[in-house]
Every structure is written in C-alpha cells, then in structure tokens.
Amino acid sequence: MLLNAKNAALLPEHLHYIADADVQDAFVYMVGLAASDPRFQCYGELKGAIRDFRFLDGDGQQLFSFIVNRESLLFYFRAPAVSSGRFALNDLRVLFPTASVNNIGEWTVRIKMIAEAKALWSYLNAGVGFASGDGSTTQIGHVNRNNQRCGGHRGHAGNDHLQKAYRMECLQPSCGNVYGANGSDVFQRKCPRCQGGEPGIEF
Numbered sequence: 001m002l003l004n005a006k007n008a009a010l011l012p013e014h015l016h017y018i019a020d021a022d023v024q025d026a027f028v029y030m031v032g033l034a035a036s037d038p039r040f041q042c043y044g045e046l047k048g049a050i051r052d053f054r055f056l057d058g059d060g061q062q063l064f065s066f067i068v069n070r071e072s073l074l075f076y077f078r079a080p081a082v083s084s085g086r087f088a089l090n091d092l093r094v095l096f097p098t099a100s101v102n103n104i105g106e107w108t109v110r111i112k113m114i115a116e117a118k119a120l121w122s123y124l125n126a127g128v129g130f131a132s133g134d135g136s137t138t139q140i141g142h143v144n145r146n147n148q149r150c151g152g153h154r155g156h157a158g159n160d161h162l163q164k165a166y167r168m169e170c171l172q173p174s175c176g177n178v179y180g181a182n183g184s185d186v187f188q189r190k191c192p193r194c195q196g197g198e199p200g201i202e203f
C-alpha cells in the first residue's frame with residue numbers, strides 16, 4: 001500500500017525524471033504492485049539529488065527500495081531483507097547475473113523493463129512465502145553450528161518421517177551454496193558442497 005499518500009507528488013516527478021520509455025513502464029509497474037500489496041508500506045523520497053521509492057514492512061523496517069535513475073531503476077535488498085534468511089544472493093544471480101553487493105552488504109539489481117520487474121517481484125514473493133519452523137533452530141535466519149543459515153520452509157515435505165524441507169544457505173566464505181534439508185537436520189546440517197554434508201533435498 002502507499003503510505004498515507006506520503007510524498008505522493010513525488011511519484012509523477014519520479015516518473016517524468018526517467019528518460020527511457022521501458023524504464024518508465026517498469027517504474028509504473030513496480031509502484032502499482034507496491035500500492036496493491038498490503039505487506040508493504042511504500043512511499044517515494046527525494047534526498048538531495050537521489051530519487052527513490054521505499055518498501056517498509058509492518059514494523060517500519062525498510063526491506064527494499066529502488067533508486068530512480070534516468071536510464072534504469074536500481075533495486076536494493078536493504079540490510080533487514082539481506083539478513084532475514086528469506087533470500088539468497090545465489091538465487092538472485094540466477095535471475096539477474098549482474099546482481100551485486102555494495103560496500104555495506106546490500107544487494108542491488110538493475111531494472112530496465114517490465115519483464116525484469118516481474119521476475120524480481122516473483123522472487124520477492126517466493127522469499128516472503130517461507131515460514132519458520134516451531135523450534136529455535138528452524139527459525140528463519142538462524143545460523144547453525146556449521147555456519148549454515150536456515151531460510152524456512154514452504155510447507156513441502158522433506159524425505160524423512162514427518163519432516164518439512166527447509167532452505168539452507170551456506171555462509172562459509174566464498175561458498176554460498178543453497179540447498180534443502182529436513183527440519184530435523186537443520187541444527188547440525190553441513191554444506192554438501194564445502195563441508196562434506198549429505199546431498200541437499202528439494203525444498
């Protein structure tokens with residue numbers, strides 16, 4: 001939703017600042033999605049010469065934003081989104097090979113057309129669709145003793161009795177492997193790529 005029409009006059013200004021028609025379309029699409037989504041409180045902002053659009057969650061944390069440039073939108077996964085465990089840079093790079101990390105650990109994706117905005121939104125929704133388990137070690141964002149971060153589950157069964165399949169992300173330097181694990185294994189799971197752990201399962 002739009003935040004009580006905060007800075008509403010900025011939105012047409014942002015739109016007309018953009019020089020490229022495809023980027024304008026992507027802007028309108030992103031703002032429309034944001035305005036229609038009750039999970040987010042959104043508004044445009046202008047700080048000095050920087051034009052942006054922000055997505056806050058119900059607690060007022062800024063999860064995402066994008067900077068409005070003349071030739072593109074630069075979308076940011078802000079610190080609360082990066083540390084949430086709901087998203088993985090490796091997954092993002094499958095969709096956007098040029099996704100990068102800035103000097104304070106935020107992820108950025110450049111958007112130039114509606115198709116890219118759609119792909120990004122699908123990815124955001126998939127991430128938001130994950131849920132924590134009941135135990136403390138299966139909470140989204142929990143990092144186990146082997147430096148493997150739990151990303152929650154989507155309700156899919158694992159391959160062990162009565163277990164759900166969780167998304168895990170390896171936090172070892174220069175690994176970043178993303179794989180699935182049974183809920184009962186999450187607390188001690190090792191990375192299948194760099195720690196000799198069992199092969200991952202579908203999640």
Ligand SMILES: [Zn+2]
Pocket residue numbers: 170171172175176177191192193194195
């Ligand atoms: Zn690893």
